[in-house]
Amino acid sequence: MPFATKLKVAIIGAGPAGLGAAIELNKLEFVEWRVYEQATAIREIGAGISIQPSTWRLLEILGAAKNFHSRDIYRPIDNHAVQHRNGRTGELLSSHGQVDTPLNQLHARTLRSTLQQALLKEVNPSKISVAHRLLKVIRSPSGRLSLRFENGHTDDVDLIVGADGVRSVVRNFIFPEHKISYTGRTSYRAVVNEEDIAHLNIPDAVTFWHGPNSWLYTCGLGSGKYELTSMGREPEKDADKVSWGQDATVEQHTQHFQDFSPIVRQVAEFSKDIKQYAMFAGPKLKEITALGSVVLVGDASHPLSGAFGSGAGFALEDVYTLGQSLKWAHEKGLSVKAALNLVDRIRSPHYARLYAILDEYAATDKSIRSHDPPLSFDDAVSILIAQTWSRKGHWIYNYKIADVCKDAIEVENARLSGNALPDEVQDGNAASQFISVQESAKL
Ligand SMILES: Cc1cc2nc3c(=O)[nH]c(=O)nc-3n(C[C@H](O)[C@H](O)[C@H](O)COP(=O)(O)OP(=O)(O)OC[C@H]3O[C@@H](n4cnc5c(N)ncnc54)[C@H](O)[C@@H]3O)c2cc1C
Structure with missing residues (x-):
């Protein structure tokens, strides 16, 4: 499809991928965009998120890095990125430094809501429609895409950006054969008030505590908060009851580090707001675009279940690539399909790796x-x-x-x-x- 005078774009989802897409597409004067989000308000659940050096660079490009206050992020005093300890003995087995990283791009932890608010500040709120859950997409014989929402709203667009996360409806429309499944692992994420654990001798560090079948991740988050995330194996029969962010108990959380150092178990006693996440993932998609008019970004394009702790960064890389590819194709008088093919050529090999x-x-x-x-x-x-x-x-x-x-x-x-x-x-x-x-x- 050649570029319309104004390319009408629907962005589905207002997570890091959707908000990032809105920021990047807003830079293109030939694009008219709208974000559709199923939730009734833009808010984040879940504890913390890592902002890696590559993610900081993108946040700078997107103009959102300036929206972080130093009190709202955590960086350890010696600037390590992450440390790995034997969960049982507490022995430090490895520590990764960040020798060549500029200070403002050093790895940081923050609350997920802090990242979301930083992105949201750069998006025109009148162009986000909340309480709009996409149910399906219909493609007319002419190739036009029509969106159908749960609340009865419909919209016809030239391009759909599927930023609707790991259970993407947009992905299901273009690749119905692609299925995600329970990985056999469940994660628990809890936040602790830093002042509650000040008396405990927990390292001032970003730490993975390892066992043979599970791990625990502890670190500051800024804003006076501290995070404990555990990950362990749980049988498949339990996977249907847990999805994204259900309430959980201290006992459920600590089952995965029962035989770990007493220090971490003491910290866990102060946990508040524990959420349970069954980890779902899917095979790699061969392509992340289809029909010359649909592109997947963020978790919709690579259901990796949080592996690498950089999914928000990957999402921002996707939307930056999309913006650059659309700009290039438009300048060259090429089609939207040409732009999406370029997105695929840049991102698909990356995900293969x-x-x-x-x-x-x-x-x-x-x-x-x-x-x-x-x-x-x-x-x-x-x-x-x-x-x-x-x-x-x-x-x-x-x-x-x-x-x-x-x-x-x-x-x-x-x-x-x-x-x-x-x-x-x-x-x-x-x-x-x-x-x-x-x-x-x-x-
Ligand atoms: C345990 C765990 C730890 C992680 N740790 C990190 C980390 O440290 N650092 C990091 O960068 N990443 C981390 N990630 C990954 C990161 O959370 C995701 O990669 C990131 O949130 C993906 O952003 P997204 O916008 O693609 O999807 P999401 O954040 O899932 O956003 C999707 C949005 O789409 C909306 N939506 C869904 N369906 C519809 C629909 N039908 N209609 C309308 N709206 C819809 C949803 O409500 C949601 O707002 C972790 C993930 C997990 C599971």
Whole structure:
């Protein structure tokens, strides 16, 4: 579809992906957009969220970094990004520094609501329709997309941005065969008032406490709050009763760190507002766009179930790529489909790499659990940390999406002008992400 004079865009969902999309699309004068959110108000549940260096860079581009006050974020005094401890003994097994990271982009923890409010401040509220739950999308023979909402509202648009999270209705419309399922793991997230635990000897750090089958994550959040998140295996039969953020008890939370250091169990006693999250994930999508008029961003495009602790960052990378791709296609007089193809070429290989890392993690986990004779608590933890948590994936947090987009656009421009291209164009940051010329030819 060529660009309409005004490209009418519906953004479904007002999480980090949807709000980020609104900010990026608002920069494009040829786009008319509206956000539809099912909740009756824009609010976040759940405890904390990590803001990685790559996420800070995007928040700066989006203009939202300035909306964070230093009292609303937590950074440890020695600027480590994360530490890993043996959950039983408390022994510090690894600590990751951030040597080359500018101070304003150092990893930080904050309340999820703080991130949401920082993004929300940059969005025109009159363009967000709350209490609008998308039920389905109908495509007319002419290709026009018609949105049907639970409250009876309808809207016809040129482009749908599916930012509706892990259980995306938009994804179900374009890829009905894609299914998410319970991963066998359940997480509990609790917030503690910092003053309540000031007398306890908990490290001033961003800490994973590990056991062979579970972990606990403790850290400050700013705003006088402290977070405890646990993750452990729970049988499938329980998965249907828990979804996103149900109330839970201290006993449910602590079951996954019963045999951990007494310090963390003491902190857990002060937990308030404990929520339970069954982890659902789905296989990697081959493509994250379809029909030349639908694009998935954020968790809708990569149901990773919180793996890597950077999903909000990934979401912002997606929407930045979308904005850059639409701008490029519009300037070149190309179609919306051309823009979406570019989004796919930039983002799909990236997600392929993330899924490959998770496959490696799963293989390590399996080999530890099937070890004969069974490994001791301490041996299993040492192997886990050495082979998964300390090894792979740190490039993700320093990913420079702006450079990646710039490189990809240069490739496209060279191709359009008929210039010879190198066989492969290397991703600006990561070791081995390539956008191949053969792929480019799909345009
Ligand atoms: C346990 C856990 C820990 C995590 N920790 C981190 C972390 O430390 N750092 C980090 O960056 N990420 C983390 N993540 C991931 C992060 O929370 C998500 O990746 C991020 O919230 C994705 O944003 P999103 O906007 O795509 O989806 P969501 O935040 O899920 O937002 C989707 C929005 O769409 C709305 N919606 C859904 N369906 C409809 C519909 N039919 N109609 C209208 N609206 C709809 C929803 O109400 C919601 O507001 C974690 C995730 C989990 C589960």
